[in-house]
Amino acid sequence: MCVSVARAxxxxxxxxxxxxxxxxxxxxxxxxxxxxxxxxxxxANAMLLHVPAAETMxxxxxxxxxxxGDVLQRMVDAVGPVPAASARSDGIDWMGSVPQVRIFEHDVxxxxxxxxxxxxxxxxxxxxxxxxxxxxxxxFTFYADHFPNHTIxxxxxxxxxxxxxxxxxxxxxxxxxxxxxxxxxxxHTGGAPDVRDPVPVDHWVLFGSDETPPEWxxxxxxxxEMSRGLRSYLPDNVIGRYYGDGQTLPNGDFAIDRGDMLRExxxxxxxxxxxx
Numbered sequence: 001m002c003v004s005v006a007r008a009x010x011x012x013x014x015x016x017x018x019x020x021x022x023x024x025x026x027x028x029x030x031x032x033x034x035x036x037x038x039x040x041x042x043x044a045n046a047m048l049l050h051v052p053a054a055e056t057m058x059x060x061x062x063x064x065x066x067x068x069g070d071v072l073q074r075m076v077d078a079v080g081p082v083p084a085a086s087a088r089s090d091g092i093d094w095m096g097s098v099p100q101v102r103i104f105e106h107d108v109x110x111x112x113x114x115x116x117x118x119x120x121x122x123x124x125x126x127x128x129x130x131x132x133x134x135x136x137x138x139x140f141t142f143y144a145d146h147f148p149n150h151t152i153x154x155x156x157x158x159x160x161x162x163x164x165x166x167x168x169x170x171x172x173x174x175x176x177x178x179x180x181x182x183x184x185x186x187x188h189t190g191g192a193p194d195v196r197d198p199v200p201v202d203h204w205v206l207f208g209s210d211e212t213p214p215e216w217x218x219x220x221x222x223x224x225e226m227s228r229g230l231r232s233y234l235p236d237n238v239i240g241r242y243y244g245d246g247q248t249l250p251n252g253d254f255a256i257d258r259g260d261m262l263r264e265x266x267x268x269x270x271x272x273x274x275x276x
Contacts, residue, residue, distance in 0.1 A: 002049075005135055014072045015032065016031070031169070031183070051172055075238045076240070079239065109157050193275070206239070208236075208239070211261070255270070255271055
């Protein structure tokens, strides 16, 4: 459940999207993402995410999980174990020379943010060489064509550092406050995703909201020492499902409407959103 710019295998993905009335930022959506990456290209690689943000994003939109690298796993633990049949064995600042691209260091990644993804290849020479993967222009044309009103996040990494990666967590002002979207487009060859064929899945999809009643979903057990700053972005309760065990789905994202979050059995209202 990831798009990479070179050949790779991604397993055990967890993606979270939640609504928060934040004390400083106001009404925002929070995206959490984590997987296990195995680079098959023999060098640097990068993964792409598309974020439906209404405003320009910068490094300030990225949330440090500090020492809590298990924060998404705690959400998974709250929802429940995988069914038995499905069990699974700070740096560079603003780059003014290329318009619309912001570059900075976050955890083991060099992150590029772009409002127009076609500007990303020209910015790659500002990425440290050990994290600088080859890029195919058609991949970024695909994102420009299919996600014109999104912020594109490119996370460049050195395969030697990938195992140390903590969950990515970022907040944004959503373009559509009534729709929570978990990006799940899939392609591991370095080329543009093939949106015509189903793809195999192996991931947890989680949602949360601060509008739900206390008995909604499953409570997440956070450690007492977690800072109030980090905790302010996280849900008290979550819902979610595991997708896997040989299952295939149309290539695309997962989403749930804000109103459907309050229905009985809200997990049943999580839907796959195909790319047109």
